[in-house]
Amino acid sequence: MRWTHTFIPTLKESPADAEILSHKLLLRAGLIRKLTAGLYTFLPLGVRALHKVAQIVREEMDRAGALEVLMPALQPPDIWQQSGRYQSAADVLYKVRDRANKEWVLGPTHEEVITQLAATEISSYRQMPKNFYQIQVKFRDEIRPRFGLMRAKEFMMKDAYSFDVSDDAAQLSYQKMYDAYVRIFQRCGLKAVPVEADTGVIGGKFSHEFMVPAETGENEIACVASGGYAANLEKATSRGPLTPTPGVSTGHAPEKFPTPGVLTIAALAAPPHLVPPHRQLKTLVYLADSRPVLVLVRGDDQLNEPKLAAQLGTDQFRAAEPDEIAAALGAHPGSLGAVAATLKSPDLAVYADAALRGAAGMVTGANEDGFHLRHVDLGRDIRVTRWADLRTVRSGELDVATGQPLTLHRAIEVGHVFKLGTKYSEAMNATFLDEQGRAHPCVMGCYGIGVTRTVQAVIEQSNDRDGILWPKAVAPYTVCITPLNVDPDGPVMPLAETLYAQLQAAGVDVILDDRPERPGVKFKDSELVGFPLRVGLGEKSLARGEVELKPRRGSLVGVRIEEATARILSLLDSLP
Numbered sequence: 001m002r003w004t005h006t007f008i009p010t011l012k013e014s015p016a017d018a019e020i021l022s023h024k025l026l027l028r029a030g031l032i033r034k035l036t037a038g039l040y041t042f043l044p045l046g047v048r049a050l051h052k053v054a055q056i057v058r059e060e061m062d063r064a065g066a067l068e069v070l071m072p073a074l075q076p077p078d079i080w081q082q083s084g085r086y087q088s089a090a091d092v093l094y095k096v097r098d099r100a101n102k103e104w105v106l107g108p109t110h111e112e113v114i115t116q117l118a119a120t121e122i123s124s125y126r127q128m129p130k131n132f133y134q135i136q137v138k139f140r141d142e143i144r145p146r147f148g149l150m151r152a153k154e155f156m157m158k159d160a161y162s163f164d165v166s167d168d169a170a171q172l173s174y175q176k177m178y179d180a181y182v183r184i185f186q187r188c189g190l191k192a193v194p195v196e197a198d199t200g201v202i203g204g205k206f207s208h209e210f211m212v213p214a215e216t217g218e219n220e221i222a223c224v225a226s227g228g229y230a231a232n233l234e235k236a237t238s239r240g241p242l243t244p245t246p247g248v249s250t251g252h253a254p255e256k257f258p259t260p261g262v263l264t265i266a267a268l269a270a271p272p273h274l275v276p277p278h279r280q281l282k283t284l285v286y287l288a289d290s291r292p293v294l295v296l297v298r299g300d301d302q303l304n305e306p307k308l309a310a311q312l313g314t315d316q317f318r319a320a321e322p323d324e325i326a327a328a329l330g331a332h333p334g335s336l337g338a339v340a341a342t343l344k345s346p347d348l349a350v351y352a353d354a355a356l357r358g359a360a361g362m363v364t365g366a367n368e369d370g371f372h373l374r375h376v377d378l379g380r381d382i383r384v385t386r387w388a389d390l391r392t393v394r395s396g397e398l399d400v401a402t403g404q405p406l407t408l409h410r411a412i413e414v415g416h417v418f419k420l421g422t423k424y425s426e427a428m429n430a431t432f433l434d435e436q437g438r439a440h441p442c443v444m445g446c447y448g449i450g451v452t453r454t455v456q457a458v459i460e461q462s463n464d465r466d467g468i469l470w471p472k473a474v475a476p477y478t479v480c481i482t483p484l485n486v487d488p489d490g491p492v493m494p495l496a497e498t499l500y501a502q503l504q505a506a507g508v509d510v511i512l513d514d515r516p517e518r519p520g521v522k523f524k525d526s527e528l529v530g531f532p533l534r535v536g537l538g539e540k541s542l543a544r545g546e547v548e549l550k551p552r553r554g555s556l557v558g559v560r561i562e563e564a565t566a567r568i569l570s571l572l573d574s575l576p
Ligand code: ATP
Pocket: 109, 140, 142, 149, 150, 151, 152, 153, 154, 155, 157, 413, 414, 415, 416, 448, 449, 450, 451, 452, 453, 454
C-alpha cells in the first residue's frame, strides 16, 4: 500500500474527550473516528488491525474444533421472553420497532439464538459435542459508554457456544476454549491473565475471565506472585483479614449506650467512643426478591455484592433504601443492629461473613436511633441464618491454598469463558435423546472475546511516548518504507520501489510512505502509528551503500543495499 493512496489522518494533538492513552492513540494514529459517544468508524488502518485480531481468533477457534456460523443481530423478543432475559437483561437491550409497530431486539449476545437453533437441530447424543462460533457485531445500551472501543454501544465480539451430553463432556469443551484463549492472546502479543470469575446465580466454579493488567482497567483482580492463584475481586478469597477478629467475650450481656449523631464506623472509632473498626459489626439491609435480608460484615470490611448474590441465589436483589430500612427494622442506617432486629422479627434472614465466626465483645447498632450495643457475642446474641464468605479481600491477605500474599491490580477484561450448564437449554427446550432414548437438556458453555476491545487493549499495553508499539501479528502493516526524497527521477525512490516490490512478493504487509513530506513528519507519523519496522532510505545512507533499518522497539542498524531485503526478512522474524 502507498501512503498517498490510503487514508491515515494522523493528529498532532489528542482530542479533548479521549480520556485514556489507548483511546488517544487510536484517534491520533488515524485508526478510528467517533460518530458519537460509544460509536466509532474504523478507518483503513484500524480495519487492518481489527481483521488481524479477528483472523487469529478464527484460526484458533477452528483449530479447537469450533464451527463458524453467522447469526442475525436483529432478534425477535419472544426468545428473550423464553429465556427470562427480556426482563433480567432489560437495561442493556436496545429495542426497535418495525413498520407494523412490532418490537425487535438488537442482540447484546446470542445464547437465545443459538439455543433456539440447538432446540430445533440437535436431537441426538450422536450430534454432540458441537461448538458454534461467530465474529459479529453486538449492541449494548451501556450506562456509561467510555474509553473509546473499551466500552462501546456497538462492538465486535467473538462468541462461541458449546453443546455437550454431560457435565464431564462440557468440561472438556470448556478446557479447549480456555486453551484456545491462552493461545489467542499470546499470538496477539497481549499479556492476558486468566482469573477465576464470578459465576453469578448460575453458581459452580467454572468461569474464567482473561484480564489484561492496566491502570485504566475497569476490573480489579487479586493474584499471588507465583501465578498459582488469580481471581476477579468479585470472587477472590483469602485466609481472612490480617487483624484477627476479637474472640474473647467480656462476659457481660449486651448493653445499650448512647451514641447521638454517630452514624458511621469511622465516627464510632473516633473520640469519645474509640471502638476500633474491627470490633464493630457493619449491618446492611438488602431486598432479595423483595424480602429484607440483614447482612453482617466486620466494620473494617467491605461487603462483596456478587458474593452475596451467589448466596442469595437470585439476581433480583438490591440495597434497601433508607425508608424501606426504617419500615422493616424500625431504625435508620447508622443505628441498625441484628441483636434487637432478630429478636423483633424472628423470620428476618441474617447472612454473616465468615470472618465474624466466633466474634465476641463486639459493638453494633442498638436498632434504635442514637444508641449502640456493646458486649455483643455473635454466637450467643445473634441468630445467624447463613455463614458465608461475603467480604472483599484486601491487599496483603494470604492466599487460601499457598499462603502467599495477594496483590490487587486493575485490569481490562478481554475474554470470558463460562460453563453455563442447562440454564438456557432447559428454558428453551434444547434437549437430546441419549443411547437409551431418554431426553436430557444439552449441557452448554459460552465463550466471548471482545475483538474491538482487544485491539485497544493491545495499544493500552504496548505504547511509548511517541506512539503505538504494535506486536507484529496485529500491526496494520509490519514494515514502513520511508524514502526521504520521493522524486521519481532521484536516486532514492527507485530503490524504495524495488524494496517495496520485493517485500510484497515475499508476503510482507508493507506500506510505502511516498508522501512529499519532510523526514521529521514521516518519522513522527510512522512512530505514532507504530509499524514494527521502518526502512529508511536517504541520499546520505545510499551514498554509503546502505539503507537504515529501525525496529520500532529497537535501535537503528545500517545494512548493505544488496542485502536489504534478506536482512529485513530475518530481522522481522526476530521481532515480537
Ligand atoms: P463488562 O463486564 O466489561 O461489561 P461483560 O462481562 O458484560 O463485560 P461479556 O458478556 O462477558 O461481557 O462479553 C464478552 C466480551 O465482550 C467481554 O469480555 C469484553 O471483552 C467484550 N465487551 C463486553 N461489553 C463490551 C462493550 N460495551 N464494548 C466493548 N467490548 C465489550
